[in-house]
Amino acid sequence: MANVSKKVSWSGRDRDDEEAAPLLRRTARPGGGTPLLNGDMDPPHPFPKEIPHNEKLLSLKYESLDYDNSENQLFLEEERRINHTAFRTVEIKRWVICALIGILTGLVACFIDIVVENLAGLKYRVIKGNIDKFTEKGGLSFSLLLWATLNAAFVLVGSVIVAFIEPVAAGSGIPQIKCFLNGVKIPHVVRLKTLVIKVSGVILSVVGGLAVGKEGPMIHSGSVIAAGISQGRSTSLKRDFKIFEYFRRDTEKRDFVSAGAAAGVSAAFGAPVGGVLFSLEEGASFWNQFLTWRIFFASMISTFTLNFVLSIYHGNMWDLSSPGLINFGRFDSEKMAYTIHEIPVFIAMGVVGKGCPQLCRDGLWACLTLGSRYIHRPCLQVVEAMLVAAVTATVAFVLIYSSRDCQPLQGGSMSYPLQLFCADGEYNSMAAAFFNTPEKSVVSLFHDPPGSYNPLTLGLFTLVYFFLACWTYGLTVSAGVFIPSLLIGAAWGRLFGISLSYLTGAAIWADPGKYALMGAAAQLGGIVRMTLSLTVIMMEATSNVTYGFPIMLVLMTAKIVGDVFIEGLYDMHIQLQSVPFLHWEAPVTSHSLTARDGCDTPVTCLERRRPSCWTRAGDTASNHNGFPCGCEHPARLQGLILRSQLIVLLKHKVFVERSNMGLVQRRLRLKDFRDAYPRFPPIQSIHVSQDERECTMDLSEFMNPSPYTVPQACIAPPGVQAVPGPGPAAPGGGGQPQSGCRVGDQEGPSQVPPGEGRLGGALAGPDVRPSPAHGGHQCWHPGPSALPPGVTGLSGQTMLPSSGDGEHPAAGWAGGGHRTDPLMGLTLCGRWPPPLESPCARPVSALLVSVSLSPGISCVCDRPTGLSASWEPAAGPAPACLCLRV
Structure with missing residues (x-):
């Protein structure tokens, strides 16, 4: 993560300011990364527009979490090997983890409550005895001094361990957990050391007489417990229990942290349903039906564990009268009834x-x-x-x-x-x-x-x-x-x-x-x-x-x-804290902003297979989390690879030359990447010799070939809505664009230098591709020969449906191409049924969208003029166009 304290705003930056210059400069380097900026250049891109009366500053130090699975070749091969029984086993493990989260969160809450009750009781008894004594004799100033000294002593210890050992444990931790669940990587927020300091600190703060409570930190504590249990190991203690390895990724950890936050609320207030709703309303930015059941299960286990243990502690084993850290008591509806x-x-x-x-x-x-x-x-x-x-x-x-x-x-x-x-x-x-x-x-x-x-x-x-x-x-x-x-x-x-x-x-x-x-x-x-x-x-x-x-x-x-x-x-x-938090909806004043206004350049691009193509990435990977991969002639995006993946590849020396010489012992598996998660070593710590810098690295099986896209002209509100659920929740991550620009990098929004940011070409308008794996948005503007990845056979072929023959609405299409429109969720196929290797072969609900011949069909034509045309059935034969319904 870049150690930068500078803040940037949506209103643009001074071009002459050296600090405001992009962290990545497009320098010529033999065999280096290709910027994918071939063809005619557009006029200088204007400064991003300022959001009226709503300008926010974003910190440069935050990155995003990888809240989507990188569906590369390794991932797909593993998924194909898993049979139905294995999937059932994984689901059972999820329920087991949720049960463990509830039990441990309840036990931590019991520990906090018992220790606070005993230490605070001892303090108040000592002070009360002193006050009673000096009330009769005189000299209550000694009682005041005793009270202030005891408070200061407890708070001294509690503040020292937070300020000097783990500052992220300060406060309740709820804003940090909200950011984590939103997709922003907050350093140390879910570490074991943070949990120990949080629990110890809240005990000392409450006993120290501060105007605080111990219920809020339970949400943070439950989240840390969930993040640790779900990984089956402790990186702080350097212990790997070889369990739950399948869940060692941000996507799975996110869901369990949501359950931990709900379990913390349940233990604090004895409110399991309230815990689920809190996680939904204030915490989780991603939700589904199965997650609801698991979170409710963890919440119920948490409050039951707390209730059972505290009932034993208070000598009422079968009473179960302590459902939470605080019990407001029963309000008698008859004595305290209200009227209309x-x-x-x-x-x-x-x-x-x-x-x-x-x-x-x-x-x-x-x-x-x-x-x-x-x-x-x-x-x-x-x-x-x-x-x-x-x-x-x-x-x-x-x-x-x-x-x-x-x-x-x-x-x-x-x-x-x-x-x-x-x-x-x-x-x-x-x-x-x-x-x-x-x-x-x-x-x-x-x-x-x-x-x-x-x-x-x-x-x-x-x-x-x-x-x-x-x-x-x-x-x-x-x-x-x-x-x-x-x-x-x-x-x-x-x-x-x-x-x-x-x-x-x-x-x-x-x-x-x-x-x-x-x-x-x-x-x-x-x-x-x-x-x-x-x-x-x-x-x-x-x-x-x-x-x-x-x-x-x-x-x-x-x-x-x-x-x-x-x-x-x-x-x-x-x-x-200047965290780039992505809210549910874009600001109402952001309709004047487009996706392109949030793009930044220059971009470090890697070729899928070329000597030393990773060298430039290695030089800049401390500031960027993802890199677009493609070919130079013609300029075409082919995939996207993460910084964490590059680190693992460099660490294992996965070079083509070593493989040809038989020096590579085995083929990398997903387990190698999960074992390095989440504390990937800094790329500067990996020793790469000068000879190895000239070696070739094949990224084909490691890169994600299908990042998400939105058009560059998309205005902000629907652009935010277009980002898929598994995609980048927070624009603060270190995402990289595919060619001309990036949105949501840890640098934040910035200006686009003149002559950069897009390619000139035939198809109208670059696309902004939000990478789900690292919180970035890729901008792509292909030329006549640079069609979208996987789109073939468009030239000279009609992509409109014919007379509607066939059982499927898309039946009768000519050609063999396909394209995904992320704003509408449409996957348009050139023929039906599509080939197995085509994304159209996936069960996409968009295939059921009616594309019957009707007025108002927008066609983007594959011809040198690059013009967009509106075609109606009465106009005669359709041109060679890829047509999308408006």
């Missing part, structure tokens, strides 16, 4: 409550921006974390000390009740919110009876905890934002309910607990902008379907109103 008159009030809470999430996001953005701008060194990040921990303890102590809100102590409702200056049998209600873990404070706000908090206490707590949560989110510690958001929302929601009770005095406003629940939903939904999944999570966590409808209304209102102003927290975090 309260529906408008709940909607108003979503509207009014949007302001608090808006301020929270603005505060988070300010803290993140200032922190990334001024606090770079790890030692300063550690000092900042300790400072926040000490300030949190100090502010909490001052508010508890100043509060005179004393409430009668009711049984064992308080874990660590602080009496301070209250009478015997009473406790300080401010301490119920601050002097506890955030999860228990949320449950207290939900279920404490009316009158447990006065409005002043709730108002001060909401205001102070809001600023503490904003400051904490930017720290270099492992922490989640779910619980702080719920706690803030529950506080102002309960305050809202108390205010309604004062204003109306009606019985329907009597219990503020339900308003605390609605406020928590509005706050969390307004920050993370989740609707479907969060509705189900709240329903499952409260074990009450009755509140599903008002929760949905609150979440939808908060999201609709919030989207008018700013994106959600996770999108904001991704934007701050």
Whole structure:
């Protein structure tokens, strides 16, 4: 991966700026890569257009994952060798892996919960004893010092291991997992070391008293577990268990990481259905029916494992009363029922409550921006974390000390009740919110009876905890934002309910607990902008379907109103990191952009078989993930090969000369490439002698002969939609174009130098080919003799259907050519049935598309003029054209 920190924008770059120049320069080199720029050159390509009021900066340091199988000769041979029994075995292994993901994620959640409960309990007992002691004697400043010191000590360790050992473990990890599932390669995000630091860091952060939760990091933890288990080995520990070798590729790992994220949500909230919906709504960019069942299975196993182990730990083996790390408790529908008159009030809470999430996001953005701008060194990040921990303890102590809100102590409702200056049998209600873990404070706000908090206490707590949560989110510690958001929302929601009770005095406003629940939903939904999944999570966590409808209304209102102003927290975090994240739809202001506007040149091209053709690729492969392969005369694209494949080929010295001399021991198999996955060695570390640099490497059986394409004139919205599901999810990867340009390389969009970017020729318009294997888009503009790969026999032949003879709509076609139109998904064949070696022989649904003679058929003619013609049946005999239906 290129170690570059420069950012590029969609608005173009200065041609005179050396840093802005393309990283690959088209230099002449004997036997080197062919740029496929033969023929007449087009006029200089203009600067890419700027998206109005929506310009985004993209970092150069990100690459994409290979979210498609490279269907080369080795892959096809392996697939043909697998029989029906072997396929069934692979499917059974997928279910076994999902079960293991659920079990291990549940066990990790149990470990976090047990350790946090014991360490936090020990800390609060020590501080409570000290406060009780010095309340009578005087000298509570020693208690304050003890509280701040203990918090700072725990946070010190938690921040050091994150800042110095694995910085990617900071935060909840949800934005990073979203990017990973979107197709962006985030370094170290799913490594074993990251899991260890994440688990240890979140324990220390929660015990350290920060305004954080342990539920969010469970999503990251589950994803790391899934990525490791599915590979059947540990590259960090250098242990290979020789199992699950078939799944050692990004495509399979992606699906299992989706299951791990869902299992993390399920373990955190005891919501298996909510976990599946979270993975669908916020995580996975690729989905299918079979994946749904496997993810639900992993989620259910995760929550059951957690429930079973915690029930044993709490001495209720057969009770199964701990389905998640946080249990909101059961809301009694009879005592806390809502009426139809309260529906408008709940909607108003979503509207009014949007302001608090808006301020929270603005505060988070300010803290993140200032922190990334001024606090770079790890030692300063550690000092900042300790400072926040000490300030949190100090502010909490001052508010508890100043509060005179004393409430009668009711049984064992308080874990660590602080009496301070209250009478015997009473406790300080401010301490119920601050002097506890955030999860228990949320449950207290939900279920404490009316009158447990006065409005002043709730108002001060909401205001102070809001600023503490904003400051904490930017720290270099492992922490989640779910619980702080719920706690803030529950506080102002309960305050809202108390205010309604004062204003109306009606019985329907009597219990503020339900308003605390609605406020928590509005706050969390307004920050993370989740609707479907969060509705189900709240329903499952409260074990009450009755509140599903008002929760949905609150979440939808908060999201609709919030989207008018700013994106959600996770999108904001991704934007701050300049990650090239591909959203579901293109921006509405991008209709003026075409695929060609995102192309970049020059391009390093390799000939399929030619001496030293790989040398230039070796010189530039540190910056590019894929290279188009083709022949020079005539210039024609024949396939595409990945950087990782080139590395393996160079490592094994797969040269034609060595094979002729009998020096190559065996033919490479897919297993050789999977064994090197995912940590391919840097290409600079592979020793290649001077003599070997003149050797020939045959790429025929290793390259992907059928990359995807979109026309260069395709505007951005349908161009994004045209990228196939298995194709490049994120334009941040190191993809390479086939000839003139590339889209989505890690350099990001840039200008196209004059005279480069396309070939002159007969057929109208270059195609942009998004390579599914590496996140790139290839631009191809063939000349008269450079037909699309595999298209033969077009010249002088009519490609229109005849009178419709035959059983198939395409029957009766003359000629033997074929071509795939990716925008429409059409595979047009020159004759039916097609030859076995033709892509048309594949079971493509597009063959069922009616192509009967009718007006409005667009024909691209194979003749020197290169003109596009519109032909109608009344116009007489059809020209020698390849015709596509509009």
